[in-house]
Amino acid sequence: MTTAIVWFRQDLRLQDNPALEAALQSDQLVIPIYIVEPEKRDWPVGAASKWWLHHSLSALQQSLRHRGSDLLVFAGNAERVLMQLCRSTAARHVFWNRCYEPDAIERDSNIKNSLLEIAVNVYSFNGSLLAEPWNTLKKDGTPYRVFTPFWKAIQQNGITLFCFTPPKHFPAISDKLKNSNTIKITELNLLPSNRWDMGLTETWQPGEMSARKYIHNFLDATIMQYPDGRDIPGISGTSRLSPYLHFGEISPWEIWRSIQVWSTTHTDSGAIKAAECYLRQLGWRDFAYQLLYYFPHTDTQPLDTRFTAFPWKSRYKKELQRWQQGMTGIPIVDAGMRELWYSGWMHNRVRMIVASLLSKNLLIPWQQGAQWFWDTLVDADLANNTMGWQWTAGCGADAAPFFRIFNPVRQGERFDPDGRYVRRWVPELQALPDKWIHQPWEAPQQVLEQAEVVLGKTYPEPMVDLAQSRQRALAIWNDLKSS
DNA sequence: TGAAATGTTGGGGCG
């Protein structure tokens, strides 16, 4: 009897799972495992992501048990766990889908070598990208730094939509194996001890099945309005698939195929445009992965080296806290930060607005914002998070130039004209008329009284003067440029 | 996937 181990990492699904398919074809006994490692990595899993991971693992375990198999969960150093398990089960093959973060790459290549020394072969696969970084280089051998040519090139090269549907019955896992050093998911302590996760529970249902529901819902109700609707945070205008994609509960190929199927019955120009616009976002994800792969220091260091000398503020603890808590006094920013804290997610338009305020108006290092997002987002993804923050801070690839400073009032008026989003997350401004909802500090005293808003008491005064801080940032940028 | 300042145009009011 030949035995293989399938090591699940950021591919917590059965559908379209290349490592799983290969293992099932290659060996008679297939042991699916997950390893929770001690938190000594550069980016240990954040609190919100842990919550997600707990439920995601439970869902995967359940669906494997449903098929007569199981998910064996271990806690400890991945290399040691794998070596031990290979010895005790006499497994000769280990299968996994590749990770692309710098320290995951290092870990995996070390493990691969160690396993080889005990005569265990590792087979790794692309389980999550449309095109892997080494297949996306320019003709001159350097990586793309601008999105549009990148996107054109990988489409032109042809994208293979890997497809695999898991069988109903998997090889059974013996009780002896189930009890060997495994740990129960609940014993991993991934859930918070005090119940701040109410909002997450109310908002999300992790798991492969749920991701599929999201796609269908998106295609039925949302995608046609996507090109404009994706910018309106007050409506449900996006797919909200980001956490599922991060944990690999859904493959980008399945999303792509679903849109292809939808396109056969939606052939008008509006539908074509909407489908393209959405798939383009999937392209951004690959672009981010490729950037982090070729510029592995960018999780902490600006890609544009001019910014190494940028005079960020150095004492910002109090201000950072106000931003984190959604108490900046700028309604659309506070709405976003509170949406994040409550639901573990923030609308992308609003991510740009809050990031612009932090890095440009407040001059707080973007790394601080990235760190907060890492801890609080259920879709926290090193490649996407890094690219997003460097993009708004103006120091990344294909980034918004530094002088592009969002005015959160203008943004609010354009993208939340009826104040729906702000009122939902900043209820203390509920009764303020649309005209003042994005700038309560400009409202006449009488209007404030009528809305029962007392600035500095029921809702904060704005913590920065937007016009003034904008000028300050521009001046710093000019200095930096000329030096 | 900016915002503000500055420039241009053209319709309408008015002497």
Next chain:
DNA sequence: ACGCCCCAACATTTC
């Protein structure tokens, strides 16, 4: 009918 001014609407430039 004409020139002048005002200003909204749009375009361009600058940061």
